[in-house]
Amino acid sequence: MKHILLATSALVAVAGASMAQDLPQAGTEWFTDAEAALAARLETQPITARAKNVILFTADGNGVGTNYAIRLFSGQLEGGLGDDYVQPQETLPYSALVKTYSSNGQTPDSAPTAMAMNSGVKGKNGMINVMDTVAVGDCAAGAEAGTKTFAEIASEMGKSVGVISTARITHATPAAVYARTVNRDWEDNSLLPEGCTQKDIADQLIDQMKAGVIDIALGGGRQHFLPTETTDVEGKAGKRTDGRDLTAEATEAGAQVVFGDEDFAALTMGDNAPVLGLFEASHMKYEYDRTGEPSLAEMTEATINALSSNEEGYYISIEAGRVDHANHEGNLYRVLTDGKAFADAIAKAMELTNPEETLIIVTADHEHAIAFNGYCGRGSKINGLCMGENEQGTEHTGEPNLGDDGKPYTVVNYLNGAGAVVTEQADGTWSGSRPDLTEEEATDPDYVQQALIPLSSETHSGEDVAVFARGPWAHLFRGVIEQNEIFHVMNYAVHAE
């Protein structure tokens, strides 16, 4: 992917410029690669046709730093040093930095960030598609202050809509495609306060499927669709206290409902019957632990193939929901493996779509308190120890750099979370020192990175995320943008004359 095929005219123009200067470095690979990249950029033409299709990829919690870690991991998986690797989303021609703060949070959660992308306005932490004049949890006021979502706009234009997540399908990011709620935790009816007339999120999904807004919904979260008296195919009990089995209601309404990788593979897609896939009681498994469930790339492929039969086009929201969860655990390894699965899904979508008619947007909702140490030599495992630079060559020396405490440290740490080196002692006081660490221990898939501030769960951060895009009006992404502008680009692209 590093070497880009070039249209000769641009290459000649670029090479001509440097040749005339007769630079001694002009023959090196660094130089010619950079010229090739520049030539490709000179050839890139904005696409100004109306977008038939829009695909919005979000990896939850995959800010610029987390994305960087995943890049190195993917490159090292292929046997390279990692840093020069190019992820599929990084080949897209346009990008911008995105400011993710919410109406009331310097640090956002996934509810208002998903609302920003699906409704075009920022909202308060904890609320989805309800305007920020309303207090969190205020049912009555929330009922009067809902937004109209991009999925509803697309549906009115005759487009099909798909929503995919490896988290619960009722979790914040996917919920923002189809639901309005003053509290993101109301995934089923059990937590709805008495007297609140707002429907829970699972109920709203079934309503939107019946209304023809949502055509395909794939993710985890069976427990929110089943009553407490019922257990699912894996023996886990539902959470609904209203006795309703929403999976049965969906089936009665004509939807195909599936629960595992085998019935998923056997689906008859593209016959216009809505599809509801619920592959876990709660979140789907991390990619590293995945068994009996489709991958994000498989769900992406099936959904694009099914919705492509609609000549009016489609909108698909695709979330890698658990990059965020592994970051919360301080377990970098699962961040990386879920991040790679996200990139595989993007590659699949790029392969199946035509940039002349499909706008693909790849972004994250927010970043985490992830941090990177130096000075590591090239090829230091991104999930391993920070190794010394090699002044004689390129790849690191194999000797870990040491802190002033004489102990090695990993490339990646977290500023807070479960890996805090200060722990509670038997007498209730807090103290500690950095444990000693080998490369073998650091690269163990269950390793939790060392952290500074003790917290039961590592936190999000307000740092920027990136957005990458290709297709109609993708060139509107540039510079530093507010997150809610993503909606406006999608909305402009599907309406452009």
Add this chain to the structure above:
Amino acid sequence: MNRRHLLSVLPALALAAPLRAAEEPIRLRELYEKDLSFSDIALDAEGRRIPIWGFMAPPLKADSVFFVLTNRPMAVCPFCEPGMPWPDDILAVYAKRIVDVVPFNVPIVVEGVLELGDYVDPELGFYSKVRLADATFRRV
């Protein structure tokens, strides 16, 4: 971890351990295959007293002999709540004595008799596939 190092540096000392030679603790995950069926290690150790390395999840009940051992610290994510599920690869521990709670992110080694098979705790209603009975534990 330091222990493994110590054993390799001082094999004589390890060999000289009295009677019950300290068995290298296994990781909790070694009890399961990827599809969550029991591993050969688990099947071989059934009914035997073995040490397992892991983390004590925040107890469900105070002053109990019961706790849950997890493979990684059981971080509680405020934005993943409610409905944060137990991981599938956990172990129920029934200790010899009332449990002195250890923080969720401090590694411990639990030693007890390995029991396999479905069991629902009559008092807590907690369902488990694997247990360590008559257990003791220590910080490591």
